[in-house]
Amino acid sequence: MLRVIVSMLAAVSIAVVPSTAWAxxxxxxxxxxxxxxxxxxxxxxxxxxxxxxxAAWAESSGGRFQIFxxxxxxxxxxxxxxxxxxxxxxxxxxxxxxxxxxxxxVAWVEEPAAGHALLLVDRFVAGAxxxxxxxxxxxxxxxxxxxxxxxxxSVGGAPVVVWQELNGAVFQIRFGRFNGTNWQALGGxxxxxxxQNATFADPARIAVGGVPYVTWQEAN
Numbered sequence: 001m002l003r004v005i006v007s008m009l010a011a012v013s014i015a016v017v018p019s020t021a022w023a024x025x026x027x028x029x030x031x032x033x034x035x036x037x038x039x040x041x042x043x044x045x046x047x048x049x050x051x052x053x054x055a056a057w058a059e060s061s062g063g064r065f066q067i068f069x070x071x072x073x074x075x076x077x078x079x080x081x082x083x084x085x086x087x088x089x090x091x092x093x094x095x096x097x098x099x100x101x102x103x104x105x106v107a108w109v110e111e112p113a114a115g116h117a118l119l120l121v122d123r124f125v126a127g128a129x130x131x132x133x134x135x136x137x138x139x140x141x142x143x144x145x146x147x148x149x150x151x152x153x154s155v156g157g158a159p160v161v162v163w164q165e166l167n168g169a170v171f172q173i174r175f176g177r178f179n180g181t182n183w184q185a186l187g188g189x190x191x192x193x194x195x196q197n198a199t200f201a202d203p204a205r206i207a208v209g210g211v212p213y214v215t216w217q218e219a220n
Contacts (some may be wrong), residue, residue: 005164011132015155019100019153022177023055023192024131026046028053028072028075028078029072029075029077031056031109033055033068033070033077033140034057034059035061035068035079036059036061037106037157039060039061040059040060040061041057041059041060041131042057042059042065042092043057043058043094043095043169043204044056044057044058044095044100045057045095045096045103046097046104047097047098047099048099049071049099049102049103049104050099050102052071052072052073052095053071053072054069054070054072054099054104054200055069055070055071055077055097056068056069056095056096056097056106056108057093057095058093058095059096061083061088061090062088062164064081064088064089064090064092065091065092065093066084066085066088067082067083067084067085067091067092067095067106068082068084068086069081069097069104069106072103072196077131079130079212080104080124081124081127081128081129081193082129084106084108084122085110086110086120087110087112089113090111090112090113091110091111091112092108092109093109093111094107094108094109094148094150094188095107095108095148095183096108096150096151096152097152097155098152098154098159098160099154100123100154100158101154101157102158103123103124103125104121104123104148105121105123105152105159106121106122106123106152107119107121107139107150107151107152107161107163108121108150109147109148109149110189111146116140116143116144116145116146116147117146117147117148118138118140118143118147119138119139119147119150119161119163119165120139121139121140121152121159121178121184123159131200137162137173137182139163139176139183139185140165140166141165141174141185142165142167143169145163145165145168146164146165146171147163147164147166147174148163148164148165148171149163149164149200150162150163151163151200151201153206153207153212154207155177155207155210155211155212156207158177158178158180159177159178160176160177160178160180160186160215161175161176161183162174162175162176162190162210162212163176164198164199164216167189169195170194170195170196170198171197171198171199171215172189172190172191172194172198173186173189173191173198173200173214174189174190175212175214189216190214190216191216192218192220196218196219196220197218197219198216198218198219199217199218200215200216200217
């Protein structure tokens with residue numbers, strides 16, 4: 001079993017240490033994961049997909065942040081597809097990657113130059129990223145409001161996403177599940193008081209017995 005930690009400044013790096021040793025951290029493959037090592041990287045995420053480490057991150061490319069994914073093959077990081085951005089001229093941030101039934105899924109937020117930040121999800125199947133904008137569309141409860149800080153997980157073999165979304169006055173915590181065709185919002189906002197601001201300082205969600213649990217911080 002490997003313990004994995006991600007550290008990031010201007011580049012994405014990953015270090016691992018065998019749980020039986022704890023002698024020190026080392027990189028499984030030398031150098032950063034960035035497409036362009038000199039570019040700025042941000043918002044990295046890591047997942048175990050069928051026993052293989054997958055890393056997702058946002059990287060500045062052509063003046064805009066784009067989402068990329070690598071997987072570790074032996075001692076080499078290999079690019080998984082190209083940029084996930086629906087539009088490479090838009091800024092994309094907050095990537096989060098998870099394994100659902102052995103398939104990598106990535107949730108992220110993409111903001112058009114003229115518009116609001118939309119929450120999107122892709123999955124990687126048969127060598128290509130499948131863009132759900134043609135299936136379930138964005139997860140925003142209101143596409144005229146900004147979404148941010150998504151986290152994605154597998155619950156009962158289905159992808160679920162929790163995120164924060166502005167309702168025009170305050171941020172609310174939202175939860176959605178993909179039913180195979182569309183994204184379904186499960187209930188209303190999770191806020192104890194929907195009139196109070198709720199955000200993720202460090203989003204946390206787990207599944208226990210097929211039941212999702214979510215933590216957040218909320219003003220009172």
